Amino acid sequence: MNNQEVEVEEGRTLLDAARALSIEIPTLCHHRAVPPAGACRICVVEVKGGGRPGLVPACAYPAQEGLVIETDTERVLASRQMTLRLLLARCPDSEVLKELAERYNAEPLPLEQKDDKCIMCGLCVRVCREVIGPSATCFTGRGADRTVSTPYKMLSDVCIGCGACAFLCPTGAIDPAEFCTHPLEKIPNEFNCGQDFRTPIHVPFPQAVPNKPVIDKDNCIHFKTGKCGACKSICPAGAIDYDMEDETVEEKVGAIIVATGYEMIDPAVYEEYGYRRYPDVLTSMEFERMVSASGATDGRLLRPSNGKPPKSVVFLQCIGSREEKIGKPYSSKICCMYTAKHAVLYKHKVHDGQAFIFYMDIRSAGKNYEEFVRRVVKEKNVTYLRGRVAKVYPRGDKLVVRGADTLSGGQVEISAEMVVLAPAMIPSSGVRELAQTLRIGYDEHGFLSEAHPKLKPVETNTAGVFLAGACHSPKDIPDSVAQASAAAGKALGLVSHEQLTREPTIGVVNEQTCNGCFECKNVCAYGAIERKELRDRKGQLLAIVAHINEGLCQGCGACSVTCRSKSIEVQGFREDQLFAEINAVSR
Amino acid sequence: MSSYKQASEDASGWQPRIVAFLCNWCSYAGADLAGVSRFEYPTNVRIIRVPCSGRVDPMFVLKSFERGADMVLVSGCHPGDCHYTTGNYHARRKLLALREMMSFLGIDPRRFKMSWVSAAEGSKWSAVIRQITDEARSLGPFESFPTFTLQEVKK
């Protein structure tokens, strides 16, 4: 092909061969998921030798021994040009066609223009028939009246609403909602804060570990109806197994690091800010996802109300932080810095946009943080207003933000096209139950308790369980990484010794006075009480008494209180020691 | 609030003596946090550290009264949060049984208090001590319990 030798598996097409050589051939009606049809003729290439000479569709023509192919001859280019001109006449507004037309210099034909989106590639028909199964759509009509539709243009009983046809359609011409009798629910993409939609089988987010797709069983059509199965039939690695079950894996480990992260409060509790009432009020997380290149809008900042970039954005800090009535009394630490960052990102995307930030105090204590904020104020022309916002309400197609500016001593009203709220940071839900299982402490907000606020910031009261990140307290990435490194170091230190060193404050049984009632055994949370046989020199059994396993005992002393004959002493907290303390302090 | 320094001395110079048994992991740490955070509370309380509230035997409480305590407090982790999983549950059963027994015999059960104070609750600790010290002061010296007094020994 194009004077280069190439070898492909038997049964493969010229298009596969071209791709193996990185030769680009345009396609419209071809998709690797679906058997080829050679319908659109845009992929034609010229056979120069080894077969009947002429133009053949690369997507459908099988590779053969000895074929000589040219992909960019004048004949090929002329053919593609005419194909595009004809297609454009049918679908003059199709972006896909217009792009190709530009590449191949295809001018529109002087014909009566139709206004259709469908280019009759047949991908939808083929996928529904060959891959999914129900064959809900088909080509109907003849000649100029040929269209893709359901039989008799009626609502389809067999369409399962999988959306494969819409997914493959190069021009967005088909919408199964028009003929499917099932309700088609779109699944909001959780990672993009619901700003776009995802399929049931999806990779949760670009940096997911493992970076593999997962099937959302609750929404997957195959799991709901037994049909579809498109993903399994298309997967070249055969990696999809619908029968896979959740496995409970038990691992014995020597250390656990808890890094369960954070969530944010729902700012709708502050009705005055209008979150979820006015579409242009966003949370900082929603803003972050929207400006991300991997987000729903490919990084374009657009107003949800009209899809246009906002000319003015007002950022509200401290939504729920440092607020004792219905919010959190603490500072969420990260919001001042990310709001400054968001303001800068906004100005980069909308050069003439106006950015305002309402703040209470600026917490910029990290390395170079204060300098960054200064630059945002001075160089990026972001207006910082020290005061709280009383209300956000609509006026016309904009939002009015009314707040205080305490430094100038007045009230301000800003007409904003977008409002971004910085909600308080809270520990992830379910963390209290996890903490109880791990037997570690937590405070009234659910932040996990360190063993000592100054001297043991990454350890917990339970030996072997460590903390890192926002589950411990609000913190940003550098601090989380530092804490995680410390926790990992501590954990490695724990498991890298040959012998286990432990506190000596464990229980000891007085075997002379023990009655062998074993009420202590019923009370021990660690199963540290064992039965011990006392025998005389002849081997006769004298008594069965309790014995405490030194490795398991944690020294709580519950056994010692349960023992009526006071036959168990906890070293370091012995009866006589406590008696002496009581004597000393009670007078 | 320096008012506490004056309030703890009354006309006769008598001050209530409160003996408190604190579990090491929660209440003792909470009391420590109260100190670190500079929360103020009366100095009438004397703390005995135990590994767990489950280590507190009812005989400790009785001996404290015998030796002169006007009030005894046992404080541990909140139920469900015990560092040793279940110690505070056992403490709860046994020590409340003691209080019921005391009450049955006519020994004022208000002299024996229990509380759950976690390691993060420095302010709760100081509030508890302020509250029970006030109550101990209003209850007066624990005379109905036959204490070991020096006069008795000399006799």
Add this chain to the structure above:
Amino acid sequence: MTTVTSLTRSLREAAAQALTSGEAAVVIGYELNDGEAAAPAFVRAPEDAERLIFDESCFGNLAVYLAKEEVRRLGKLAIVVKGCDLRAINVLLRENVVSRDDLLLIGVRCSGVGRPALRKCSFCEVRDPEGCDTVVGDPPEPPPTDPGKRYAEIEAIEELSMEERWAYWQKQLGKCIRCYACRQVCPLCYCKRCIVEKSTPQWVETSPHLRGNIAWNIARGLHLTGRCVSCGECERVCPMKIPLGSLGDKMAKLVDEWYGFRSGMSADEKAPFTAWSPDDPEPGIL
């Protein structure tokens, strides 16, 4: 003098049979005595089974002997048990003091001891003891239909004011001479070294002073919480007539009301002081 009833005959037969067959090394039962209560009998030879009696004078809770090592060393023990005694045996079984295989339980159907019958007998739910190897006696009379409230005595004390209660108990416990008869007769007080015998440190003072008496009776009351079967022997044997039964009953009422527990109903139960629930009542905890 007691009439030889059919119950007594069946009892003596069962005992003799146990000894003859070699199934038991000794039968622990009751025999005639000068005085109000029948005396305990240790019958080793089958012919001595004739000494055994059972009537309203059989107050004693013979389970106390099962807790004694020198008795257990005799071999497999047959024991005559009333329902109330059996409850104590269940607690001993649960606490590994004696094993069920080492016991031959001869149950007697009892309609009450004492003439008039003791108060505890009006509330007895185990007149026909269950779980014994043999049971002798006619079906017992049903308990009185209106015995009053089970814990009436306790409630009467709880109606008193604090000062009245203290005055009452000061008087009663001031009488205690620390003879420990209550401890000796109780089947569940079997510790090799009692807490009152611990001297380093000494939690309970030993001299008969009110302070130590209170500590002793509270210690005993707490040690019996969830274990005491309200057999009433402690009160019966107290030479100073201290109402010790109400201390045990008070704690029995507590575990009944707070934890739904009654001691000694089976050998498999989990005692309230070794069990817990996250929802246990916690009145007045700050």
